[in-house]
Amino acid sequence: MNSLRYKLSTLAQTFWFIPAVLVVFSIVLAQFLIWLELRFGVPSQLSFIYQGGESGARSLLSSITTASIGVAGTMFSITIAALSSVVSTMGPRLLHSFLQDRGIKLTLGIFVATFAFALFSLRSISAGEEGESVFVPHYNVTVVMIYATLYIAAVVYYIGHMAGSISMTRVVNLLADDLSDALQKGTEEAEQQRQFTMPPEGYFLAAQPLHADRGGYVQYVDYQGLAKAAEHHEAAIELLVRPGTHVTRGDLLARCVPERFDIDEYLIIGNTRSDKQDMEFSVRQLLEVAVRALSPGTNDPFTAMDVVDRFAEVLSQLQDRSLPQGVIERDHTIRVLHDVTTYEGLVDEMFVQIRQNAKGTVAVYMRMLEALSKVVDTTTRPDRCEVLKRHADLIMSDAGELVTTSSDLRALEQRYQRFIELMEQNVRD
Incomplete structure (x- = not known):
């Protein structure tokens, strides 16, 4: 169930999801308003509804259809050019932050939704040729004016938002916030765990091995589902990988005693790293900004120092709180041992490469x-x-x-x- 929830969450965060939802909504709305007018007409007391004729409605909808897709194409072409310049400085992996920006996705959604609504409204206009009755979608023409107003507001917002989004300071702050949230989630999980008696050394040496059937990055592990499955099979499993680990086909993923069982449904392996459970993912992104800033071609120590400040802020918030222990038990029996991010590993990840590149x-x-x-x-x-x-x-x-x-x-x-x-x-x- 957690794996399914992860897949649905990943789907909802894709760049095209919000625009697709708005386009579908706009098409359904356009068809519904056409049906509503054909069925009941336009009440005379609704004076704010468009009162023009067929030629005026056709001209208005045609203009909005053409302008909306034209302006959207131009703006996003300029955006791609700006991002290509910024990514060359901050690193290609930071494009992930822009693609996850809800403001950008919502703006794109308004652009394409306006086009879709105007286009589907335009096709319903009938001039009464070949025996057809004249039909003007008055509701749709009125609503498309609201869409056009939102479109203009979105253009203004988008220009200001993108100007701020490509700022180095804003990018660093966003990545630092992601890292802080990941650490906060990890410490909250650790606080809910009690002290465990670890299995004796060598407990898993005679265990049954479980190997990867494909290569890629471990994106998500359903630890609770894995523990439940281990309990069902009366087994214990030692997971040798964690989210963010790169594996190749045939690599050892886990060891299970006394008998192994299928764990594929509890691990998701993909082509890219994910920030869902990977605490070091945001560290890597911030680190890349600092390392690129210290490169001879850029030579920007101030950005590197800004990143160091963010690392210090995050570690200071951690204080003496514990990180997850990597142990999951059910009914007071240890079922899953898994690799976790340690304090030493986290600090090494933050400072080693910055020191080396300084x-x-x-x-x-x-x-x-x-x-x-x-x-x-x-x-x-x-x-x-x-x-x-x-x-x-x-x-x-x-x-x-x-x-x-x-x-x-x-x-x-x-x-x-x-x-x-x-x-x-x-x-x-």
């Missing part, structure tokens, strides 16, 4: 040390402090080799000492 950029080193100081000031867990200290040590090691100016080295040393003081104070408290 290549002696002092401003970025300083901002990373300041960010680590902010994060270490929010946690009292020794294991997490050690993870953060390891990254601070790596930054100082790189700086010692790549930074030659003594004043810059002193500034970095001061920030490093500040980090150490905060860490020791929090661990001691």
